[in-house]
Amino acid sequence: MNVFENLRIALDNLLLNRLRALLTILGIVIGVAAVTSLISLGRGVESYVASQFEGLGADILTIRASPPRRGFNRLAIKPLTTENVTALASGVVAPSVRAVTAEYQVQATVVYGYDSLSSSIRGVSANYAAANDWYPLEGGFFTEQDNTAQAQIALLGSSTVEDLFGSASYDPTGLTILINNLPFTVVGVMEEKSSTFGQDPNSAILVPLLTAQSKLGNARVAGAGYSVSTIQAQLVEDADVDRATDEIEAYLLAEHGITDSTQADFSISNPETISEARTEVFTTLTLFLSAIAAISLLVGGIGVMNIMLVSVSERTREIGLRKAVGARSRDILSQFMIEAIMLSLLGGAGGVLLALGITTIAGQALLSGVTPSLSPDVLLLATGVCSAIGILFGLYPANRAARMQPIQALRFE
Amino acid sequence: MNDLHTNNHVPVIDILGITKTYDMGKLKLDVLKGISLQIQRGEIVSIMGPSGSGKSTLMNILGALDQPTTGAYNLDGEDIAKLSQVELARIRNRKIGFVFQSFNLLKRTSAQRQVELPLIYAGSRDRAKKARAALEAVGLEDRLDHLPSELSGGQQQRVAIARAIVGDPSIILADEPTGNLDSKSGTEVMQIFQRLNREQGITTVFVTHDPWIARHTQRVIMIRDGQIVADQPVAEPLVAGEAERPSEAEELQGIFEAAYAPSEAGAAD
Numbered sequence: 001m002n003v004f005e006n007l008r009i010a011l012d013n014l015l016l017n018r019l020r021a022l023l024t025i026l027g028i029v030i031g032v033a034a035v036t037s038l039i040s041l042g043r044g045v046e047s048y049v050a051s052q053f054e055g056l057g058a059d060i061l062t063i064r065a066s067p068p069r070r071g072f073n074r075l076a077i078k079p080l081t082t083e084n085v086t087a088l089a090s091g092v093v094a095p096s097v098r099a100v101t102a103e104y105q106v107q108a109t110v111v112y113g114y115d116s117l118s119s120s121i122r123g124v125s126a127n128y129a130a131a132n133d134w135y136p137l138e139g140g141f142f143t144e145q146d147n148t149a150q151a152q153i154a155l156l157g158s159s160t161v162e163d164l165f166g167s168a169s170y171d172p173t174g175l176t177i178l179i180n181n182l183p184f185t186v187v188g189v190m191e192e193k194s195s196t197f198g199q200d201p202n203s204a205i206l207v208p209l210l211t212a213q214s215k216l217g218n219a220r221v222a223g224a225g226y227s228v229s230t231i232q233a234q235l236v237e238d239a240d241v242d243r244a245t246d247e248i249e250a251y252l253l254a255e256h257g258i259t260d261s262t263q264a265d266f267s268i269s270n271p272e273t274i275s276e277a278r279t280e281v282f283t284t285l286t287l288f289l290s291a292i293a294a295i296s297l298l299v300g301g302i303g304v305m306n307i308m309l310v311s312v313s314e315r316t317r318e319i320g321l322r323k324a325v326g327a328r329s330r331d332i333l334s335q336f337m338i339e340a341i342m343l344s345l346l347g348g349a350g351g352v353l354l355a356l357g358i359t360t361i362a363g364q365a366l367l368s369g370v371t372p373s374l375s376p377d378v379l380l381l382a383t384g385v386c387s388a389i390g391i392l393f394g395l396y397p398a399n400r401a402a403r404m405q406p407i408q409a410l411r412f413e
Numbered sequence: 414m415n416d417l418h419t420n421n422h423v424p425v426i427d428i429l430g431i432t433k434t435y436d437m438g439k440l441k442l443d444v445l446k447g448i449s450l451q452i453q454r455g456e457i458v459s460i461m462g463p464s465g466s467g468k469s470t471l472m473n474i475l476g477a478l479d480q481p482t483t484g485a486y487n488l489d490g491e492d493i494a495k496l497s498q499v500e501l502a503r504i505r506n507r508k509i510g511f512v513f514q515s516f517n518l519l520k521r522t523s524a525q526r527q528v529e530l531p532l533i534y535a536g537s538r539d540r541a542k543k544a545r546a547a548l549e550a551v552g553l554e555d556r557l558d559h560l561p562s563e564l565s566g567g568q569q570q571r572v573a574i575a576r577a578i579v580g581d582p583s584i585i586l587a588d589e590p591t592g593n594l595d596s597k598s599g600t601e602v603m604q605i606f607q608r609l610n611r612e613q614g615i616t617t618v619f620v621t622h623d624p625w626i627a628r629h630t631q632r633v634i635m636i637r638d639g640q641i642v643a644d645q646p647v648a649e650p651l652v653a654g655e656a657e658r659p660s661e662a663e664e665l666q667g668i669f670e671a672a673y674a675p676s677e678a679g680a681a682d
């Protein structure tokens with residue numbers, strides 16, 4: 001008695017009860033399709049996120065004021081200042097840092113004509129455009145002179161243009177808008193930038209850093225210039241990110257008079273760590289959704305068990321006859337096990353095909369830029385899970401068949 | 414087959430004091446009450462007895478489908494009573510060909526594949542060839558691909574006989590093989606049993622309720638209430654198909670009070 005014979009018997013039986021087999025595997029098909037397409041889509045989103053952060057490069061560290069993880073006291077947080085910016089830019093306190101840009105954000109009301117919106121105004125230093133590879137469509141970025149002169153000029157993101165002037169294609173260059181009732185001349189529109197997860201760069205209103213610090217916000221810090229919201233430190237070529245982080249941390253800890261690094265009132269992150277954290281969130285989410293989808297697999301497995309029990313009781317006489325002509329219990333066991341595994345594997349194959357369709361359509365229509373990846377390991381997983389379902393849910397019915405006594409089975413009506 | 418076995422003096426079947434008791438909770442049903450029996454190689458034997466006397470129970474024990482409560486059973490020199498389930502399966506596969514009253518063919522399976530079934534479990538080669546030879550031996554060489562639903566009752570039973578002989582067993586056990594057949598098909602089936610016995614020396618034991626069928630065997634064993642009450646050789650066994658079975662009309666001769674001639678009675682008036 002070989003596997004081939006059992007495969008043939010199982011196949012014959014499935015073909016005899018085509019509709020029934022089809023309905024049974026439907027449960028598995030849906031379960032497998034749900035799980036595999038979720039995993040594939042999740043992976044697609046993950047790699048999309050990763051690719052978005054890739055453009056930012058790993059050689060930029062972002063420093064923010066942030067409460068310490070444990071036992072923090074908000075009032076004790078010292079802000080980052082222009083003095084820190086100058087020190088870091090000098091290359092003395094942190095030799096790994098090549099250049100530094102600073103940003104000061106302030107919430108303000110923006111008015112043009114009868115349109116007004118409340119927006120976060122971003123004061124940025126003159127080297128911001130170069131550091132982020134983000135320039136105005138026409139004309140130049142703010143200069144150092146604009147900054148020191150506290151010029152009341154603004155660069156707008158494309159969404160802001162649409163919000164304020166009604167159309168994204170409108171060219172507002174030369175117009176005057178009011179920011180917190182101060183007149184600002186629009187000097188250009190920024191290139192459209194693909195949004196990374198989080199803040200949409202196209203809704204930005206950029207003004208020179210010092211303008212924001214002194215005219216829009218009250219950022220003066222006694223004896224240390226002005227406060228800044230974030231500092232971006234660009235590293236020298238081939239710099240060790242961890243080392244650069246340590247240098248900056250040591251400097252800021254000393255500046256803030258903190259000895260215990262767990263009590264640091266600032267955070268240093270780079271795109272990679274952000275990307276990793278976000279990817280982790282997506283992975284967890286994907287796993288969670290897949291686990292829910294796996295419940296339908298369980299239901300499918302119960303369907304297989306149900307139909308196998310029906311099949312066993314329908315074929316009691318057949319089992320009796322097989323035993324009468326010399327089948328051993330284990331021959332009968334493997335016959336029904338193979339049938340159950342075949343059922344669930346067929347369901348798995350159908351599910352994978354369905355998932356292929358779903359991910360292709362979803363990839364094309366729903367999430368532009370996200371390419372779902374139905375990788376071999378997912379297929380392997382689906383095959384493994386389906387075999388396991390077949391074995392798990394086929395075992396009881398098959399065992400029941402195998403244990404039948406030939407005489408009782410033959411007499412069964 | 415007969416000449417292949419070395420020791421022809423050992424009976425194929427040798428049972429001693431076989432009993433079978435069904436334990437039905439409160440009630441203990443003694444179905445077989447000590448049966449001893451020997452069947453020699455090449456014999457063709459029929460077992461008769463009233464319904465419920467234990468014929469099928471005995472046959473199932475002989476066929477290793479069931480085990481006796483007590484008693485010894487030697488099949489072909491092998492002590493069956495001591496064997497495990499797996500070994501019993503091997504005995505059923507290699508040494509016994511069982512033919513059932515209700516044919517017990519697999520649904521929607523071709524005749525050839527039905528006959529291959531024991532060979533599959535034996536793991537033998539040349540299954541198709543052997544199956545075709547067995548079907549030829551029962552005169553169904555032109556029905557290889559027929560499904561049970563495409564065969565007459567007699568043909569179905571012949572497929573079952575082919576299935577029983579294909580593995581070259583020591584003995585064929587048939588429990589009322591003609592019970593579901595009309596007299597003509599029954600005679601055909603008897604012809605096959607006799608020919609297999611005559612030409613290939615196949616030892617055959619079968620149960621029948623039909624005295625006419627029993628007259629075709631060499632020996633008749635009568636069972637009543639789980640015991641053998643008679644075990645006699647048949648003086649002159651009939652050859653199936655040669656002796657004309659008395660027609661229903663002849664068998665009914667003399668049971669009516671008046672002669673049954675309705676057309677003449679009508680014409681006389």
Ligand SMILES: Nc1ncnc2c1ncn2[C@@H]1O[C@H](COP(=O)(O)OP(=O)(O)OP(=O)(O)O)[C@@H](O)[C@H]1O
Nearest residue numbers: 435437442444462463464465466467468469470471
């Ligand atoms: N599994 C069982 N459990 C309990 N009693 C049984 C069982 N099988 C058979 N019997 C009883 O054993 C007795 C003999 O049955 P068996 O089938 O051997 O009779 P038989 O001689 O073949 O009758 P028939 O000519 O009608 O086929 C019957 O009384 C039956 O009720």
Ligand SMILES: [Mg+2]
Nearest residue numbers: 468469470588
């Ligand atoms: Mg019977």
